[in-house]
Amino acid sequence: QKEVEQDPGPLSVPEGAIVSLNCTYSNSAFQYFMWYRQYSRKGPELLMYTYSSGNKEDGRFTAQVDKSSKYISLFIRDSQPSDSATYLCAMRLQAGGFKTIFGAGTRLFVKA
Amino acid sequence: NAGVMQNPRHLVRRRGQEARLRCSPMKGHSHVYWYRQLPEEGLKFMVYLQKENIIDESGMPKERFSAEFPKEGPSILRIQQVVRGDSAAYFCASSPETGLTEAFFGQGTRLTVV
Numbered sequence: 001q002k003e004v005e006q007d008p009g010p011l012s013v014p015e016g017a018i019v020s021l022n023c024t025y026s027n028s029a030f031q032y033f034m035w036y037r038q039y040s041r042k043g044p045e046l047l048m049y050t051y052s053s054g055n056k057e058d059g060r061f062t063a064q065v066d067k068s069s070k071y072i073s074l075f076i077r078d079s080q081p082s083d084s085a086t087y088l089c090a091m092r093l094q095a096g097g098f099k100t101i102f103g104a105g106t107r108l109f110v111k112a
Numbered sequence: 113n114a115g116v117m118q119n120p121r122h123l124v125r126r127r128g129q130e131a132r133l134r135c136s137p138m139k140g141h142s143h144v145y146w147y148r149q150l151p152e153e154g155l156k157f158m159v160y161l162q163k164e165n166i167i168d169e170s171g172m173p174k175e176r177f178s179a180e181f182p183k184e185g186p187s188i189l190r191i192q193q194v195v196r197g198d199s200a201a202y203f204c205a206s207s208p209e210t211g212l213t214e215a216f217f218g219q220g221t222r223l224t225v226v
Binding site for chain 2: 004006008036041042043044045046088090099100101102103104105
């Protein structure tokens with residue numbers, strides 16, 4: 001069993017739709033949760049960072065962490081064609097200086 | 113303020129040759145992380161370095177792979193006697209001296225072994 005499970009998609013939605021991306025994990029010790037966006041042939045770009053359980057909102061993006069269920073989500077409101085990318089969830093045991101475990105990524109296509 | 117710089121962006125090596133991948137962290141960053149990404153897979157941690165020290169190399173293959181981050185100059189990931197299975201995208205990330213959780217990634221080096 002992988003430490004982090006993420007549906008690879010692809011996920012195709014019309015412009016303006018609400019997108020829900022999810023990951024599950026097995027290690028209850030994970031404390032820090034991140035979402036990265038990666039365009040084709042580019043490096044990952046940090047979108048959201050959350051410590052422990054709860055919600056965090058930044059513009060059109062909302063990240064949710066449910067540690068009791070070992071489940072994290074990223075919601076994208078009013079999706080745009082420019083949101084078409086691969087979204088990677090990631091998590092870490094401790095702050096700073098320790099390895100991050102990534103999901104395999106979900107490919108998202110937003111159709112105009 | 114330049115981001116994390118990796119070079120070369122593309123590298124082609126024949127089986128048995130050596131590959132050297134370079135990473136210059138962002139200004140003010142002294143923590144460097146190397147990751148490998150295979151097609152259709154997420155990033156896999158390889159090694160974490162601070163200046164002149166390897167902190168965690170638990171993701172590095174035991175043979176043929178080595179990494180350094182000297183006092184002066186970029187971090188180097190070195191792969192000796194490359195094999196076809198080494199073909200992947202290699203990403204470097206850096207974070208500040210305080211070890212903040214946010215790390216910034218470079219654009220990667222795509223290694224192709226022929």
